[in-house]
Amino acid sequence: MSVYPTAKEARTEMDTTNTTTDRSSTETAAARAATDKARTEMAAAEAEMDRTASGTAGAAETTFERPSDERPEAGREARERWQMHRAGILNFWFYEEEEFELEQGRLVLRGTNGAGKSVTMQSLIPLVLDGDKHPNRLDPFGSRDRKIEYYLLGDKEEHSDRTGYLWLEFHHPVKGIYKTIGIGLRARRGASQVGFWGFVLEDGRRIGRDFWLYDRVLLEEGQGKYPLDRKGLTEAIGAGGQVVQEQRGYRDLVNRALFGYHDREAYVDLLNLLIQLRSPKLSKDVKPTAIYDILVRALPPLHEEELRPLSEVMEDMDQLADRLEELKLHRVELERLSRSYEQYNRHLLYRSGERLLQAHGERQEAQRELSRLSGELRAAAEGREQIAAAQTANQEQTVAADSELELLGRSEAMEKQHELEQTEQALRETETYAEQAQQRLTAALRGCESAELAADKARKLQAELLEMQRDGLEELDGLAAELELADHGVYTRYWSPEPPEDTAFVQAWRRDVGAHRAALAGAAELAEREREAGRLVAEFDRQLGELRAERDEAELAMRTAAEAAETALYAWKERLLVWREGLAELRLREAQLQALQAASGALGYEQQRLEAVREPVRQAAEQGRERRLRARLELEQRVREREAEREALQAERDAWARSREPE
Incomplete structure (x- = not known):
């Protein structure tokens, strides 16, 4: 100008x-x-x-205008990335105020053993990068002996309340701008926790040049350097940066301001790698396993294109799950069909049982007919015997009559002639009666043969009915066990060992079976309603899964847009x-x-x-x-x-x- x-x-x-x-x-x-x-x-x-x-x-x-994403990547040249330019310590450990100049992000600390090189380094990296104050993070050897309070208050009673700052200034060689990150710590002797706040200065102001971490008014008045507290630092930074109070929030803030990892775990892995590399005994324990562990821990996170095959496998699994759900629905329908077919078989069994009971009644009727025919056969046999006896008596009378006729013919011809005629008349009547008896005997014999045939047929039918009864009872036993008919055994014992003569129990049996059938119908209806409810639940679960997937996609898109907006905002600033x-x-x-x-x-x-x-x-x-x-x-x-x-x-x-x- x-x-x-x-x-x-x-x-x-x-x-x-x-x-x-x-x-x-x-x-x-x-x-x-x-x-x-x-x-x-x-x-x-x-x-x-x-x-x-x-x-x-x-x-x-x-x-x-909204700038494109200008986040640094691993493959860019060193000049296109942020470089550490200065580091500073205020009221921490033995330092009251110290500033370190770095050359292209490099710093060499020299000194004898015990001079404080490791403590100085661990006070800046990685403490200022994430604000983690755990003792094992502060000690390069991993010890937990010294907490952060020691570095602020010391072992002696020298300090009772002390506020300190640690900061790192970064410079972008291409853009020619500066950013500063840092943490503020306040320790009070006897307090359980150390106060923490982290800040990022993004408006180009530089500590010690046009921005100070202590009250300059008090310094100009000769009262010394009093570090700013959190409230004073927030007022001093104003809109030129940010101040946070949580360690995780500070870690994410540094990541967004300088490194730009979309996955916070990747930034944590970078810090863990820095911890491994800062070890003062790293060259002493260089083993293949140690190098392998360091390299594994330093692996970058998987990107979307690397996870795409896995996502495709997950989609295939989802399709298999959908197919499995479809098969389950088919199975439910098949079970429903099977139950209907089983009910049909039960109906056929019921009809077979009715026919069995009907055949049993017919068998009993045949037995009664057989008993009647047997009685008639016995009566016919007795009549036959009576007729045979009468025939024998008639024959004897005929012989006696012949003898008497011969006698009369010799002595008394006329008288005997009359008796002969009477005897012949009686003989004719007897022969007629004998012929009639013979006819009745023949008819009775034919009736006996018919009765025997009917009895044989009835016995065969009874055997068949008994076989059908046993088969039916066995099938009924299986169905009763499957249907959990508790009183089935009470009624089937009437058939052991022979069919019952009295069938009065059948009515009660039918009544109990009807009641159980009604209960089964109610249970089937409830089961159908339950299956329908299950199908509705499955459908609702599927819809819920789709809605959750849409919600997850929307949330992911929103997070991606928010990250892109935040990245663009940083690049814009x-x-x-x-x-x-x-x-x-x-x-x-x-x-x-x-x-x-x-x-x-x-x-x-x-x-x-x-x-x-x-x-x-x-x-x-x-x-x-x-x-x-x-x-x-x-x-x-x-x-x-x-x-x-x-x-x-x-x-x-x-x-x-x-x-x-x-x-």
Whole structure:
């Protein structure tokens, strides 16, 4: 930027010119040259003002577009990444205030054993990178003997309440901007916990240059260096950074500000690798297993393209699960069909049982018919025997009659003739009766044969019915056991060992079976309702799973968008700092820069308007225009004064020339 002479300097030059005794033409030429130079500078200033104003307006309109992701990656060159530039310690261990300069991110600490090299290093890395104050993280040898309180208060009663700071300053060689991270610690003797807060300074201010961690007012008053507490640090940083109170929040803040790992576990792995590499005895225990463990712990996290085969396998598993669910539904339907078929078989069995009972009744009827026919057969046999006896008696009477007839024929022919006729008549009647008896006997014999055939048929039918009964009872026993019919054995014992004569129990049996059938129907209905409810639950679970998957996708998209927005916001703030450092004419005061950063930090889903971001730049541009306008007016005034001075000198020269002419 050009440096213009001030009005005081111009007045001094004019006074000097007016009091000069040497009125030579050289002075006149110098005045003319000064006037021409002033005009040239004024024209250049006007052009620069117009260019800067238009450039500022363009910057206000175009600079604040959302930048692309400029996070450092492992493959970039060293100059395209953040480098540690300075490190500082305030009121920690034996240091009251110490600053370390690093060269391209490198620092060498030299000293004898016990000089404090390891303690100094472990006080900065990785403590300042994540704020983890556990004793094993503080000691490079992994010991838990010394807590963080020791490094603030010491072993003796030297300090009872002490506040200290540890900080690291990073520089981006390409962008030319600075960021500072640090932690504040406050320990009080007798207190159970150490106060902690972490901060990130992102507006380009540098500790010890234009930002201090102690109260400068008290220092200027001669009261010493008193470190700022958390509240004072928050007020001092303002919109130029952030202050957090939780260790995890500070770790994530450092990760976002400098490293840009999307997965916090990857950043934790990096810190663990740094812990392994800082070991003072690393070269002593270099073994393949130790190197293997270090390399394994340093492996980067898996990315989406690496996890895609696994996600495809998971999708296949989901499809298999869906197929399994479909098969389960098919199984339920098949079980339902099986139950219907089983009910049909039970119905057939019931019909078979009814036929069995009907056959049993027919068997009993046949037995009664057989008994009746057996009685008739016995009666016919007795009649046959009576007829045979009568025939024998008739034959004997016939023989006696023949003998008597012969006797009568010899002595009393006439009387005997009459008796003979009577006897013949009786014989004819007897023969007729015998013939009738023979017919009845023949009919009775035929009835006996029919009865025997019917009895044989009835016995065969009874055997078949008994076999069917045994088979039916066995099947009924199995069904009763399956259907849990408790009173089945009470009724089936009537058939052991022979079928029952009295069937009065059948009615009670049918009543119990009907009641059990009704109970089974109710249970089947409940089971069907339960299966339907299960299908509804499965469907609801499936829909719930889909909704959860959609919710997870939405949450992932929201987190991804939030991370992208946060990354863009960090890159935006860095570009603001780079833009501010590159300004030549536009003067952006500290308050305006903080207002600009505060407005930038407020951008998000709820606030996406850029008016609040543009406003500080517009104000600075207006102030720049006013300054240039004042400078232009001052230059014009100086030009007029130089013109008047030149005219006065010219008149004085002319007068001097006339006075030197001879009269």
